[in-house]
Amino acid sequence: MRFDDLATALGATISDPGRIELLEAEGVPALADWLAGQTSVGASIVFDDPRPRRGTAQAFAIAGADGRVVAGMGETAADALRREVEGRGLQLVAHEAKPILVARFAAEPDAAATKVEFDTQIAAYILNAALRSQSIADVVAERLDLVLPPPKELEPVHRAGLEALSALAVRDPLARALQEEGLERLFREIELPLIPVLARMESTGIAVDLDALAVLDREFGAEISRLEDEIYGAVGHQFTIGSPKQLGDILFEELRLPKGRRTKTGYSTDAAVLEELVGVHPVIQPVLDWRIYTKLRSTYVETLPSLIAEDGRLHTTFHQAVASTGRLSSSDPNLQNIPIRTPLGRRIRSTFVAGSPETVLVAADYSQIELRIIAHVSGDEHLKEAFAKQADIHRETAARVLHKPPGEITADERSMAKMVNFGLAYGMSDFGLSSRAGISRQEAQEFINSYFAAYSGISYYMLHIKETARRQGHVTTLLGRKRSIPELHAANAALRGAGERMAINMPIQGTAADIQKIAMIRVADRLAADGFGARLLLSVHDELLLEVPREEVDRLIPVLRETMEGALPLDVPLTVDVKAGTDWESMTPVSRRDAILAEADEAPVDALAG
DNA sequence: ACGATCACGCACGTC
DNA sequence: GACGTACGTGATCGTA
Numbered sequence: 001m002r003f004d005d006l007a008t009a010l011g012a013t014i015s016d017p018g019r020i021e022l023l024e025a026e027g028v029p030a031l032a033d034w035l036a037g038q039t040s041v042g043a044s045i046v047f048d049d050p051r052p053r054r055g056t057a058q059a060f061a062i063a064g065a066d067g068r069v070v071a072g073m074g075e076t077a078a079d080a081l082r083r084e085v086e087g088r089g090l091q092l093v094a095h096e097a098k099p100i101l102v103a104r105f106a107a108e109p110d111a112a113a114t115k116v117e118f119d120t121q122i123a124a125y126i127l128n129a130a131l132r133s134q135s136i137a138d139v140v141a142e143r144l145d146l147v148l149p150p151p152k153e154l155e156p157v158h159r160a161g162l163e164a165l166s167a168l169a170v171r172d173p174l175a176r177a178l179q180e181e182g183l184e185r186l187f188r189e190i191e192l193p194l195i196p197v198l199a200r201m202e203s204t205g206i207a208v209d210l211d212a213l214a215v216l217d218r219e220f221g222a223e224i225s226r227l228e229d230e231i232y233g234a235v236g237h238q239f240t241i242g243s244p245k246q247l248g249d250i251l252f253e254e255l256r257l258p259k260g261r262r263t264k265t266g267y268s269t270d271a272a273v274l275e276e277l278v279g280v281h282p283v284i285q286p287v288l289d290w291r292i293y294t295k296l297r298s299t300y301v302e303t304l305p306s307l308i309a310e311d312g313r314l315h316t317t318f319h320q321a322v323a324s325t326g327r328l329s330s331s332d333p334n335l336q337n338i339p340i341r342t343p344l345g346r347r348i349r350s351t352f353v354a355g356s357p358e359t360v361l362v363a364a365d366y367s368q369i370e371l372r373i374i375a376h377v378s379g380d381e382h383l384k385e386a387f388a389k390q391a392d393i394h395r396e397t398a399a400r401v402l403h404k405p406p407g408e409i410t411a412d413e414r415s416m417a418k419m420v421n422f423g424l425a426y427g428m429s430d431f432g433l434s435s436r437a438g439i440s441r442q443e444a445q446e447f448i449n450s451y452f453a454a455y456s457g458i459s460y461y462m463l464h465i466k467e468t469a470r471r472q473g474h475v476t477t478l479l480g481r482k483r484s485i486p487e488l489h490a491a492n493a494a495l496r497g498a499g500e501r502m503a504i505n506m507p508i509q510g511t512a513a514d515i516q517k518i519a520m521i522r523v524a525d526r527l528a529a530d531g532f533g534a535r536l537l538l539s540v541h542d543e544l545l546l547e548v549p550r551e552e553v554d555r556l557i558p559v560l561r562e563t564m565e566g567a568l569p570l571d572v573p574l575t576v577d578v579k580a581g582t583d584w585e586s587m588t589p590v591s592r593r594d595a596i597l598a599e600a601d602e603a604p605v606d607a608l609a610g
Numbered sequence: 611a612c613g614a615t616c617a618c619g620c621a622c623g624t625c
Numbered sequence: 626g627a628c629g630t631a632c633g634t635g636a637t638c639g640t641a
Contacts, residue, residue: 243633244620263620265634270621295622298631325627327625334629337624345623370625426626498626505626509625513627541625541627 006169007144009067013165014146017154020061020161021070025080031070035084038064040091040117042168045078045100046156051317051332052102052202053309057082060100061160063168071157071164079107091117095136095167098320101199109203113196120167122191123174125321126183129483134321140166143173186480190517191320197524197536198318198328205313206335206537206547207355209583213301216347220297227290234283241290244269257281272435292344300339300348307333313355318539325506326481326513328539336540338584350585355547360580362534362553363587364560365543367575367597368393369512370425376570377478377507380457387572392600394418400454401447420451424458425508427501462504469503477510478568512542515574519567520544526559545584553580557590 003009013019023031035041042063049055060078061071062085072081085092086104094100097116104111124134131138137148148166151159178184232238235255239246248267251257257280260273267273271291277284309315316335318328330336338352339345354361371393375383386396392406398417399406409417419437426432434444452459466488469475474484483506487499520539527534534548534556544564548556557578564576577597579587589595 240633242621242631245634265619268620291621295631299623299629303630319628323627327627329628331629334624337622337629339623341624423626428626432626501626509627512625543625 003067006063006065006067006165007146009069010140010144010162010165010169011146012067013069013162014148017158017162019069020158021068022157023070023072023077023081025072025077028072028077028080028084031084034064034068035088035090038090040093041085042164042166042171043085043092043094043097043100044160044163044167045082045103046160046163047099050099051307052099052315053106053205053311053313054315057103058156059160061157061164063161063165065168067165069161069165071161073157079103086111086114089115091115093118093120093167093171095120095139095163095170096321098195098199098202098318101196102203105200105203113199116192116195118167118171118175119192119195120170120174121321122195123178123187126187126191126481127174127177127181129324129326129481132322136163136166136170139170139174143170181482182480183482186514190479190514190521193521194320194517197520198320200524201536201538202315202317204535204537204547205309205311205315206545207313207353208304208308209351209353210305210308212351213305213348216301216351217297220293220301224290224293224297227286227293230286231283231290234281234286241287242294247287251277251281251283255281255283292342296339296345296348304333304351316538323513324483324502326477326483326510326517327541328513328517330538335538340585346585350583352584354582359547359549360553360582361537361584361587362546362548362556362560362578362580363543363584364546364564364576364578365540366512366515366564367577367600369515369542369574370508371421372570372572372574373478373508373511374424374458374461375572377511378458378461379571380455380461382455383458384572390573390575394421394600397421397451397454401450416447420447425505427462427504429497429501465507466500466503469500475503475506477507477514479511479514481510481514483510515568516542516544519564522563522567523560526563530559532556548580553590 044061045057046059047055048058056075057078059071059073060082061069062081063069072078082100082103092100092114097119101113104114120139121134124139140146140148148162178187228241231241235250239250241247245266247269251269252259252267257277259267260276261268271288274284274288304314307314314333316330317332318330320328322329339348372387375387382400386393394414394417395406395409398409398413401417402413416437420433423433423436430441430445430448433448434441437444465475469485470488474482476482485499485502487495488503490496490499516539523544524536532552534546534552536544537547538545561576561578565574575597577594578590579594579598580590581587589598
């Protein structure tokens with residue numbers, strides 16, 4: 001059975017999944033002649049649970065250039081077929097290759113990564129990052145005009161077989177599209193090499209202190225009970241505190257408190273609204289506190305222990321084809337939103353620990369990377385100068401905007417400048433700044449006006465990027481990553497405004513993501529090339545977290561710093577702040593320079609004092 | 611009529 | 626601006 005092309009073979013297999021050859025482990029050696037004739041194969045693995053180090057493989061399938069598809073059924077056969085492919089040094093073409101690599105690392109922690117020749121999910125993402133999901137069915141429909149059956153309706157072997165063949169069949173159309181759009185290098189030099197790095201990180205996982213979490217669970221539980229009594233006492237009866245509907249009715253009807261914003265469905269009861277009512281009624285503060293404790297308990301304290309794998313570690317899944325700006329995301333659990341802002345939240349962070357007494361955690365984060373990118377892409381001389389002389393950037397901003405010497409800037413003035421600097425990358429509106437800074441929209445607008453007058457290069461850039469985005473229909477990062485923004489032509493003014501903010505934000509956030517990805521690839525390379533035992537654990541947008549044998553720390557830190565700082569030369573220096581510690585909360589700077597960076601780079605405070 | 615499941619809105623954790 | 630998660634709610638589905 002031979003086909004003119006892979007699309008025809010796929011069509012035939014959709015009509016008759018029975019043409020997928022099912023294999024037991026003993027049948028694998030018989031594939032020798034066929035496999036010897038292949039250099040790369042379409043591949044797909046299907047798990048009963050997709051989370052790394054949790055599920056087991058139910059099926060692994062490969063497809064050849066001749067349209068032949070074979071599938072190993074059950075864990076033993078799936079593993080045997082996967083090992084055969086790996087052992088022969090065949091390259092993978094897959095729609096999401098990462099889980100195949102994770103399966104290998106789980107079985108052989110020190111194995112080299114199987115070469116990924118093409119990942120159709122990531123190609124589809126690079127071509128259109130605006131889509132939230134990049135399913136193989138969508139790609140097959142778009143590129144081949146064929147309809148894949150819903151995965152849930154298929155036996156695991158048939159699903160794996162169809163996916164393996166689909167990946168191979170859409171490879172060439174996607175490769176041509178990447179070429180036409182000028183996205184080949186981004187794909188080949190950044191996204192593909194990142195896959196094994198992420199696979200290794202997922203497979204490694206991070207250690208958490210279960211006993212410490214159990215202590216927090218008891219403490220938080222006691223505090224929540226106490227707050228519930230206080231809330232019911234203040235209102236006079238019980239209700240479901242976690243229901244925004246019930247809470248809104250009680251606050252604004254029953255207790256006749258002054259109404260704040262409205263939502264689509266009723267009264268808003270978010271923290272900003274409740275903060276306004278704190279002195280007005282005794283129920284407000286305990287409700288705010290209850291929200292904080294229950295949020296932390298249900299999202300982290302109770303959930304994290306249930307996600308710990310058999311090796312005693314937490315294995316997140318990184319998503320490389322989700323965020324529209326090019327960032328990574330993380331789920332099950334999301335380890336990119338572990339609390340850090342408040343003392344209570346930091347107690348959760350402190351339960352993330354080095355995995356053994358012989359190791360420590362090392363965190364390296366880019367200092368002010370987005371503002372530095374703004375300085376680079378806008379070419380603003382004043383901002384570039386401030387970074388060149390390594391000034392306190394927020395103080396410098398306040399001084400320039402308010403026409404005062406840096407020495408005369410008050411804490412509030414610096415804090416305001418800090419919020420504007422953070423908001424800048426978001427395409428900040430007067431509305432956004434006023435709600436964050438706790439000032440009126442007019443005051444916010446005045447500060448923004450003064451800001452853009454003081455930094456005319458940035459002002460010009462913001463206008464320019466919006467105009468370019470409208471004209472081209474898309475924006476790009478420094479490395480050519482694209483995001484189309486159809487909202488810019490919306491009739492609705494609010495939607496158009498949102499589109500403009502996306503147009504401003506994506507090149508900045510996306511370029512930071514490009515830089516972080518290059519850094520990850522190069523750091524991983526150096527760890528291997530220089531024989532470090534250190535392992536990458538997490539990427540949190542502008543931070544890398546590693547687990548490092550104590551005796552390697554001094555040798556590793558300059559390597560880490562230089563690799564990250566040199567990832568992409570800009571018109572301003574990139575600087576990296578390195579800290580080390582036995583847990584993720586009490587990390588201490590490794591040099592005096594790191595101490596200064598760490599202090600200057602804290603996230604902005606919620607509200608201005610006074 | 612009832613429980614399970616889903617989609618949705620809201621709220622909030624991070625960068 | 627970009628994400629992911631938990632919860633409550635109301636609609637829908639399936640079973641009895």
